[in-house]
Amino acid sequence: MTAAARGQGTRAEFVRRLAEAISSVATTHPLRVAVDGPPASGKTTLADELAVVLRALDRDVIRATIDDFLVPRAQRYRRGRYSAEGCYFDAHDRAALCRVLLDPLGPGGDLTIQPAVFDSDTDSPLSPPAVTAPADAVLLFGGVFLLRPELIDRWDLRIFVSVPFEQTVDRARDRGTAQAGSIADATEIERSWRDRYIPAQQLYFATARPTDHADIVVYNDQLQRSTWEVGPNSSIHRI
Helix, strand or coil: HHHHHHCCCHHHHHHHHHCCCCCCCCCCCEEEEECCCCCCHHHHHHHHHHHHHHCCCCCCCEEEEHHHHHEEEHHHHCCCCCHHHHHHCCEEEHHHHHHCCCCCHHCCCEEECCCCEECCCEEEEEECCCCCCCCEEEEEEECCCCCCCCCCCHHCEEEEEECCCHHHHHHHHHHHHHHHCCCHHHHHHHHHHHHHHHHHHHHHHHHCCCCHHHCCEEEEECCCHHHEEECCCCCCCCC
């Protein structure tokens, strides 16, 4: 089935069909779903929409994000504020992500999880109380660089939200200007995207080939006409 055929209908229908596909995947432990994609691709919005529909289908949903697994600012920017290598290699605590969330939800895990370890607003660690996840829960985890080699085997379903890089710049600029209303802020956003975030994504594509490993690729350049297809090397061919 083509991507276009899978995307016909309204945005609500698109999200419902994708949620039903996710819910149909059977595991003996909580289903760990990566919602990966470039910054400003719409992956957070999509994960939130999927959570609403999955809960309506009586699934317990854990929503978490890579933004709550950052490392301190000094470490994130030790190669420079606009370093693409710093963005890709230094920004996230992947060991903690596996230790407190992904592995406890995986095969043989004890289901005792922490959904966050860092507060970006205060640039300080978090230690929320551990909770026990339902055995049939769905983890919807959004973020960048989720299909890199260190994490690829921790996911039971891999979704990649695809948007042309240039369009992510436009979205980020529009969003930032709407929030702050400053030309200076728009200039800073433009530089961050062109010098740090897009080159980091290009590095990610060159080294990890995320779309090759995705089970589902969502084409999200038109938010009200998004489409999806099964990835080329997916382990699931009928969902």
